[in-house]
Amino acid sequence: MRATLLYGADDVRVEDVADPKIQNPTDAVVRIVLSCICGSDLWPYKSAPSTDNPRHMGHEFLGVVEETGSAVAGVKPGDVVVAPFVYSDNTCAYCREGLQTSCAHGGTWGVNGVDGGQGQAARVPQADGTLVKLPVGEDSELLPDLLTLSDILCTGYHAARTAGVTRGDSVTVIGDGAVGLAAVISAKLLGAEQIILMGRHQVRTDLGRDFGATGVVAERGEEGIARVRELTGGEGTRKVLECVGLKDAIVQSFGVVRDGGTVSRVGAPQHSEVPFGFGDFMRNVTLTGGVAPARAYIDELMPHILTGSIRPGRVFDRTIGLEDIADGYRAMNDREALKVLVRP
């Protein structure tokens, strides 16, 4: 089959790789119908060293089950399914607590002999725990929306949930990428009254307004912080959803959070030290979040998509074929595209 491989910074290739086969009784093989490029794919795209041992890319996909191992009971050939961005058994103690990202039998796509999601098919380990059946056909118009369950919608929702967003709450979302926009949707779902989106790309922040942002702040740094404080009676918002991952975004988060408030970070941190010292200690600021256990939220979020009450798939502003994926990476990296759909 054809799959996407990263040979180094700026070097994405689509090549022939081995067809996926059942290796363990708990595996399934899924023919991929829809996949996409993630903002987090851009970190290695920008910085990975050159290698002859390329990385298999992609961790967001949905498709049709083609074959199942002998121990798989929950899905069968022909089922349309979505895969969260980590696989997990969904039965261990961590999984039962909704922390599938810490599953002892789980892992990530594209490493240790597991396929990536940006290809024509994938072997899915722990298929019963991982795959979630979608009650639609493979030609459904809802597929782009449902694909967001694999990562960005659940990641934005994880930010809002771990921050403890509740009805009437005030929330700042930092970052107007796909995850930031999903965080806006999520804050609104949980009943936030004030949702301030910090971002500089008007096409994106306009979509954020459609999704529920009540205000947009384009300024950054001290100026942006001052602007959010103006909008909140000087205090900042009770919750801040940090959807970027850069140190500046964390500094900005602490700057706009109200005393006693919570910053939840879901942008993968590109820094090892967090500037979170005595001042924020005196203000009783909490820093929570982390990698999203998408599997934990899919059942809860899917109905909102099926009824059309949320349309997270609007973040996809370009669709390409698999063979053109290198240009998709380029377009996202150049901020020409917000998020790119890939049809294998």
Place this chain on the structure above:
Amino acid sequence: MRATLLYGADDVRVEDVADPKIQNPTDAVVRIVLSCICGSDLWPYKSAPSTDNPRHMGHEFLGVVEETGSAVAGVKPGDVVVAPFVYSDNTCAYCREGLQTSCAHGGTWGVNGVDGGQGQAARVPQADGTLVKLPVGEDSELLPDLLTLSDILCTGYHAARTAGVTRGDSVTVIGDGAVGLAAVISAKLLGAEQIILMGRHQVRTDLGRDFGATGVVAERGEEGIARVRELTGGEGTRKVLECVGLKDAIVQSFGVVRDGGTVSRVGAPQHSEVPFGFGDFMRNVTLTGGVAPARAYIDELMPHILTGSIRPGRVFDRTIGLEDIADGYRAMNDREALKVLVRP
């Protein structure tokens, strides 16, 4: 009156200062019956630069109301009262939410013309919001226990509450100082089943066992982390209460917390950057806590002291007169004494 002044590192003096007087209608004047030295007093004791403008020391005291301003309604002369380690109006939005440390009309003892607690008396701003009446006489044997309501018991409790300690929980307490021991008491009050106390001073950790610790780990760093993991099936505890304030203690906290768990820090951080990067992000670790709004917890905790079900005053292992307070600082700093009571 006589009061304690810090002129620089290792230079504590008891001197004559102006007697406290009502300055605002919301003030009260309290004759101090019992005070103490705090672990946090040792930071400036160890490091403050020499000055001719000495700092008024002390933020934990109880005593008898001598005089009240015209707007004070909640306490009257003769009342025995305890003061939390910050004063607050207890009516603003932050106070009503239980975050009296962020009160717009609040502040700390010993600065801006407000007396410290290590003296013979103090003017108490926002007396109605700040002072809590104690239903005992000034000769009560419970006074040392009740004095812990001004800081350490509430600080330990803040750690446990912000960490979300619940019935059946597993908790590591880092630090065997007075706050760490109060955190043990608090974790037990909230129903924790496993309470591991990390500390190296056996007299203190023995007291910790009396207070409810189910295990003690004397090792530090990697060795200490490994030991806690041994005691918890390899996973670490769900909650970690960091009662030290040093960077090593935070590193240790992240090392012993279970995936998805919470570290609450109540030791004033002596560092501005927290080593809290990608690895802990992938484990969904939360960092919460902060300076304790002691006032928020006094009403809830006092009954446990009055009934004798907890005896936090056992942390006091030395009693001195005010004139000898310099030796009290020395003894605590040399770890000769755990916590020193001061009788003015």
